Amino acid sequence: MKNKILYYLVYSQYWIITWMKIIPFILRHGLYDTVRDLRRYPWLWIMLKVNRLLGKFGKGRSLRYQQAVSILVSGIVSGVTDMLGNIFFKPDRLIIHEDMVPPEIFKAMGLSTFMAELNGIMLPMIEPHAMEQYIDESENMGIPPDICSLPKSTMGLFLKGQTPPAKAMVTSNLPCDAGMNSYALIEQKLKLPTFRLDIPYHFKDERALNYFTGELRRMITWLEENTPGKMDWNLLRQICEERNRMVELEMELWDLARIRPAPIAGEAIWLAHMWFFNLFPGTRQATNIFRKILDLGKQNLAQGISAVKNERFRALLWNPPLTHFIDLFNWAEHAYGVSLIMDSMTFNRLPFIDTASEESMLQGLALNIMNGPMARHTRGPAENYMDDIFYIHKQFDLDMLWVAGHIGCKNTQALNGILREKCREAGLPLLIIDYDLSDPRIVPREGIINQIDHFMENIMKTKRLDQKTKAA
Amino acid sequence: MPSSNGRYYAGCDVGSTTGKAVILDENKIVSSAIIPAEIDPEQTARSVLSKACEKISGLMGTNDFSYLVGTGYGRNEVPFANDNVSEISCHALGVHFCDPTIKTIVDIGGQDVKGISLNDDGSILEFAMNDKCAAGTGRFLEMMSKIFRMDLEAFSSLSLEAKNAIPVTSQCSVFAETEVISLLSKRKPPSEIAAGIQASVAKRSFTLLKRVGIRPKITVTGGCSKNKGLLVALQKRLRMDITPLPVDPQLMGALGAAIMARRKAGSITQLTINR
Numbered sequence: 001m002k003n004k005i006l007y008y009l010v011y012s013q014y015w016i017i018t019w020m021k022i023i024p025f026i027l028r029h030g031l032y033d034t035v036r037d038l039r040r041y042p043w044l045w046i047m048l049k050v051n052r053l054l055g056k057f058g059k060g061r062s063l064r065y066q067q068a069v070s071i072l073v074s075g076i077v078s079g080v081t082d083m084l085g086n087i088f089f090k091p092d093r094l095i096i097h098e099d100m101v102p103p104e105i106f107k108a109m110g111l112s113t114f115m116a117e118l119n120g121i122m123l124p125m126i127e128p129h130a131m132e133q134y135i136d137e138s139e140n141m142g143i144p145p146d147i148c149s150l151p152k153s154t155m156g157l158f159l160k161g162q163t164p165p166a167k168a169m170v171t172s173n174l175p176c177d178a179g180m181n182s183y184a185l186i187e188q189k190l191k192l193p194t195f196r197l198d199i200p201y202h203f204k205d206e207r208a209l210n211y212f213t214g215e216l217r218r219m220i221t222w223l224e225e226n227t228p229g230k231m232d233w234n235l236l237r238q239i240c241e242e243r244n245r246m247v248e249l250e251m252e253l254w255d256l257a258r259i260r261p262a263p264i265a266g267e268a269i270w271l272a273h274m275w276f277f278n279l280f281p282g283t284r285q286a287t288n289i290f291r292k293i294l295d296l297g298k299q300n301l302a303q304g305i306s307a308v309k310n311e312r313f314r315a316l317l318w319n320p321p322l323t324h325f326i327d328l329f330n331w332a333e334h335a336y337g338v339s340l341i342m343d344s345m346t347f348n349r350l351p352f353i354d355t356a357s358e359e360s361m362l363q364g365l366a367l368n369i370m371n372g373p374m375a376r377h378t379r380g381p382a383e384n385y386m387d388d389i390f391y392i393h394k395q396f397d398l399d400m401l402w403v404a405g406h407i408g409c410k411n412t413q414a415l416n417g418i419l420r421e422k423c424r425e426a427g428l429p430l431l432i433i434d435y436d437l438s439d440p441r442i443v444p445r446e447g448i449i450n451q452i453d454h455f456m457e458n459i460m461k462t463k464r465l466d467q468k469t470k471a472a
Numbered sequence: 473m474p475s476s477n478g479r480y481y482a483g484c485d486v487g488s489t490t491g492k493a494v495i496l497d498e499n500k501i502v503s504s505a506i507i508p509a510e511i512d513p514e515q516t517a518r519s520v521l522s523k524a525c526e527k528i529s530g531l532m533g534t535n536d537f538s539y540l541v542g543t544g545y546g547r548n549e550v551p552f553a554n555d556n557v558s559e560i561s562c563h564a565l566g567v568h569f570c571d572p573t574i575k576t577i578v579d580i581g582g583q584d585v586k587g588i589s590l591n592d593d594g595s596i597l598e599f600a601m602n603d604k605c606a607a608g609t610g611r612f613l614e615m616m617s618k619i620f621r622m623d624l625e626a627f628s629s630l631s632l633e634a635k636n637a638i639p640v641t642s643q644c645s646v647f648a649e650t651e652v653i654s655l656l657s658k659r660k661p662p663s664e665i666a667a668g669i670q671a672s673v674a675k676r677s678f679t680l681l682k683r684v685g686i687r688p689k690i691t692v693t694g695g696c697s698k699n700k701g702l703l704v705a706l707q708k709r710l711r712m713d714i715t716p717l718p719v720d721p722q723l724m725g726a727l728g729a730a731i732m733a734r735r736k737a738g739s740i741t742q743l744t745i746n747r
Contacts, residue, residue: 417683424589424597424685458560458596 086112108236109229120153128324148408149438151182203370239282261306264297312337483729486546489582491520513546539737562728568594580696608676631701637667674705697721
C-alpha cells in the first residue's frame with residue numbers, strides 16, 4: 001500500500017512537471033496556431049500523450065528507480081518542446097538531418113534541427129501502432145516491404161507531407177543501404193538542397209579519419225552557404241566540453257551498473273544515452289539529468305538497494321531497442337528478475353572529444369560518428385560486432401544476451417549466424433527476438449513475450465515470477 | 473500391470489493435431505496412448521490419459537497419478553496437471569533418456585517445427601522454432617495428401633517410389649497447393665511430385681536446424697517422424713543418418729513430461745527403456 005502511494009506521488013509530481021513544460025509552449029505558440037499545427041502534423045497528438053511513458057517506465061519499480069526514469073521522461077519532454085520550438089519559432093534556420101550526423105555542429109552554427117528519424121523512434125514508444133500508417137504509405141508508393149521499417153516510417157512521414165518546411169537537409173551513408181537510400185526519395189519529395197556526408201569504410205584508419213574530418217569541414221562550409229547558420233567555434237568548444245562532462249557522468253553510471261545487483265539499470269541507462277547523446281549532446285540540461293540519475297543510483301548503492309528488487313539475471317540488449325514494446329525491461333524485471341545493464345546503442349569506446357583546437361574537435365566528433373554504435377557494428381568486419389558483445393559481457397558481469405532481431409535489418413541478420421556460433425563457444429545464453437523495429441503487426445507484444453518465455457524456461461531454466469504455478 | 477508400490481507418473485502432451493500420454497511407474501514405461509486432438513485441449517488431455525489408464529488395472533483416472541506434468545501447445549489448459557513444462561524441454565528430456573548420444577533434435581509437429589541442440593548432459597544449448605507458417609509442418613503434409621486423395625500413411629511412402637524429385641518451389645503452403653495441383657494436371661508422376669514435397673519440407677527443417685547447429689547424432693520427433701518419405705528426404709538433405717529411437721518418437725514430449733513428473737515427485741529409482 002505504501003509503495004502504491006509513493007508510486008502515485010512520484011507519478012503525479014512528474015505528470016505535473018511535464019505538463020508545466022508543455023502548457024507554456026502551447027501558450028507561446030498560441031491556441032490558434034497550436035490547433036492548426038495539430039491538424040498539419042497529426043503526430044503531435046501522439047507526442048502530447050508523452051506522459052504515458054511515466055507509467056510504462058515507472059510502474060512497479062522501486063522508488064529511486066522510478067524517480068530516475070521519471071526525471072528522464074521530463075528531460076525527453078523538455079527536448080521535444082525545444083525541438084518543436086525550433087520548428088515553429090525559428091523556421092528560417094531549420095534543417096532536417098539524419099540520425100547519424102553530429103548535431104553538435106548544427107547547434108554551434110545556430111541552426112534549428114529536426115531529426116528525421118525521431119518520429120519513427122519516439123512515437124511507437126508512446127503509441128505502439130503509431131507508425132503503421134506511415135509504413136503503409138511508403139509501401140503503397142512502391143517502397144519494398146522487406147526493407148527496415150524505420151526508413152519506411154521516415155519516408156512515409158515525408159510522403160504524407162507531415163514534416164516542417166526546412167532550409168536544407170544533411171544526411172550520410174550510414175547506417176545501412178535502406179537508410180541511405182531513403183534520403184534520395186526525401187530529397188526528391190522536398191526538393192531541398194541536400195548535403196551527404198561520406199563516411200569512409202575503414203574507420204580505424206588515420207587516413208580515413210582525416211578524410212572524414214575534411215568531410216565535416218566541407219559540410220560546415222556548405223551549411224554556411226546554404227543556410228543562415230555561421231560556425232561559432234567557441235560555442236562548439238562549450239558544447240563539446242559540456243558533452244565531455246556528460247560522458248564522465250555516464251562512465252560513473254556504468255560503474256554503478258557493473259555492481260551486482262545493479263543500483264541503477266534499464267531506461268535510466270539506455271534511454272538516457274540514446275536521447276541525450278543523439279539529440280541534445282552538450283546541453284547543461286542533459287548533463288543535469290545524468291547527474292540526477294547518477295545521484296539516485298549512488299543513494300541506492302549507499303543503502304544497499306538494487307534497482308530491480310529481485311535481480312536474478314543481468315542482460316545485454318543488442319541492436320536498437322524494441323520501440324513498440326518499450327516497457328519490455330520493466331516487464332522482464334517483474335516477470336523474470338531480468339535487469340538490463342547495457343545495450344549496443346549506449347556502449348561507445350571513444351566517447352571523449354579533445355577540445356584543444358578546431359581540428360581536434362572535428363576529429364573527436366568524426367571519431368564518435370565513425371565508431372559510434374550501429375556505425376561500426378553494421379559496417380566493417382564482423383569482429384566489430386562480436387568484440388563489443390563479448391567485451392561488454394565480461395565488463396558488466398552479464399548472464400545473457402538478448403538480440404533484438406529486427407527482421408528488416410539485413411546487416412545484423414547476417415551477423416547473427418556468426419554470433420550464434422560465438423555464443424555457443426563462449427557459453428553465453430543467446431536469445432534472438434524475432435520482431436520488427438517499428439511495426440508491431442509483424443510480431444506483436446504477445447509474440448515477443450512468447451519468445452522470451454520459451455527462452456527463459458528452456459535455456460535459463462526458470463519460471464515466471466509473476467505467475468503462480470499450480471500446487472502439487 | 474499394477475505398479476509395485478502403486479505410484480504412477482504421467483506426462484501429457486497436448487498438441488495441435490494429437491494428444492499423447494505416457495505413464496511411468498518407478499522403473500519403466502507402463503502405458504502410452506495417442507489420440508486425435510479434440511477442440512478443447514482439456515478434453516484432449518482427459519481422453520488421452522483415460523485411454524492410457526485403461527491399460528493399467530487399478531488406475532482409474534487423473535487423480536490416481538502421483539504427479540502429472542502437462543506439455544505441448546495446450547499445456548496451460550490442463551487444469552488437473554500438477555505442473556506444466558515447455559514441450560522443448562520435454563522433447564529434449566525424452567530424447568536424452570532414450571539415447572544420450574543424440575545432440576540434435578528436429579521436432580516436426582502438426583503446426584510447428586522446432587530445432588533443438590543438446591549439451592552432453594542433455595540440457596538445451598539452443599533452440600529455434602517456426603510457429604508462424606504452416607509450410608513445412610504436419611498440417612502442410614496433411615493438406616498435400618488430400619490433393620493426392622490419399623491418407624497420410626500412403627502419402628508418406630509415395631515418394632519412396634520416385635526416381636527423381638520434381639521441385640516444389642513455393643514457400644507458402646497455399647501457393648504450394650496450387651503448384652502441386654498444376655503439376656498433377658500436367659500429368660507429372662505423382663511419386664516424383666510427392667518426392668518434391670518431401671524435399672521442400674526437409675529443406676525448411678534443415679534451414680531451421682542450421683540456426684541451432686547440426687551435430688551428430690540427430691533424430692526426428694513429433695508426428696512427422698513417422699513419415700518415411702520425409703525421413704529419407706531429410707537424410708539426403710542433412711547428408712547424415714537419422715538415429716531411430718527405441719520409443720515411438722511421437723511420444724517424446726509426453727515421455728519427457730512423465731520423466732519430469734517422476735523427478736518432481738522425488739523418485740530416484742533407475743528408469744529403464746522397455747523395448
